[in-house]
Amino acid sequence: MRVYLRWKGPALDITLRDPRGVLHGAESAGSAEGVEYVELGFAEFAGYAIDDALTGAWTVTLSSSDAHTSPSQYGVYAEWPDTDVRLRGEVGGQWVPVGATVTITDTVQGPAETQASALSGDVYAPSGARQALTFERVTAPAGGAARYVAKYVPREAGYHSVLLTALGTHAGRAFERGARVSVTVRGEGARIVGVEAPIGSGVTGSGLVAPVDLAVAAAGEYLLTLSLAEEGRDERLIVAHPVRLAEGSPRVEVPLSGLALRSGAWYWLRQAMLTDIAGAGVLVDETAPGAGWRFYYD
Numbered sequence: 001m002r003v004y005l006r007w008k009g010p011a012l013d014i015t016l017r018d019p020r021g022v023l024h025g026a027e028s029a030g031s032a033e034g035v036e037y038v039e040l041g042f043a044e045f046a047g048y049a050i051d052d053a054l055t056g057a058w059t060v061t062l063s064s065s066d067a068h069t070s071p072s073q074y075g076v077y078a079e080w081p082d083t084d085v086r087l088r089g090e091v092g093g094q095w096v097p098v099g100a101t102v103t104i105t106d107t108v109q110g111p112a113e114t115q116a117s118a119l120s121g122d123v124y125a126p127s128g129a130r131q132a133l134t135f136e137r138v139t140a141p142a143g144g145a146a147r148y149v150a151k152y153v154p155r156e157a158g159y160h161s162v163l164l165t166a167l168g169t170h171a172g173r174a175f176e177r178g179a180r181v182s183v184t185v186r187g188e189g190a191r192i193v194g195v196e197a198p199i200g201s202g203v204t205g206s207g208l209v210a211p212v213d214l215a216v217a218a219a220g221e222y223l224l225t226l227s228l229a230e231e232g233r234d235e236r237l238i239v240a241h242p243v244r245l246a247e248g249s250p251r252v253e254v255p256l257s258g259l260a261l262r263s264g265a266w267y268w269l270r271q272a273m274l275t276d277i278a279g280a281g282v283l284v285d286e287t288a289p290g291a292g293w294r295f296y297y298d
Contacts, residue, residue, distance in 0.1 A: 001053035009072030019056025126158035189218035
């Protein structure tokens with residue numbers, strides 16, 4: 001189940017009370033199993049995504065701070081598993097570079113009599129900058145479904161929130177639907193130049209490290225993640241190594257001592273990833289999946 005709130009004016013708070021009487025709010029959503037809450041104050045948006053929602057009556061309560069003296073206009077969208085008319089958004093690509101053209105595809109789906117009359121969308125960059133999208137229909141309604149596309153070119157790294165609205169008619173009645181997707185844009189602060197085979201020895205893994213060469217344009221806090229796999233096995237062994245990087249071309253030695261390596265086995269480097277963890281954890285670089293060295297652990 002999804003419940004979205006959009007408002008214009010002073011900020012609003014939204015809470016949900018489930019059929020058991022349990023209250024879900026911004027403070028508790030993160031700790032409640034199967035309940036995800038997101039709030040974008042600069043975009044005047046808040047919403048819940050709930051897995052395996054309980055059957056029965058849910059109560060939505062809106063409130064505002066006593067300090068606010070002017071009214072707010074608002075709209076609440078609710079969608080549950082058997083909703084007849086749905087709005088779905090899809091982003092073409094994950095962790096795209098800054099300046100790349102991103103295709104955003106939206107589908108309005110419902111019974112044969114569903115007619116979508118308008119689709120709009122706004123993108124909010126990490127800085128809070130807003131850009132309106134222009135959608136074009138690419139397929140005529142078929143079985144109640146219509147697809148639209150828009151182009152977006154991100155100018156900064158991070159998570160770009162796309163808020164969508166569809167208007168139309170269904171069974172002679174007007175409908176309005178809302179949806180949210182994200183465009184993820186990789187950072188430009190550093191790059192992985194190369195990852196060399198591990199050096200060091202010891203059956204327990206003591207002293208075993210994997211040297212990683214980097215090119216750093218922006219100093220900061222980063223996370224180097226290496227993914228290894230024993231030859232002939234699909235299970236991945238993951239090591240995550242936080243590191244503070246200065247500008248330049250440093251070599252970072254990632255310790256492998258915490259991995260459960262098996263003596264007498266061959267291991268492959270499956271992937272290396274570099275993430276900027278100063279803020280929301282923005283991917284800045286990664287090696288191609290499956291490409292890497294092979295070493296024998298004795």
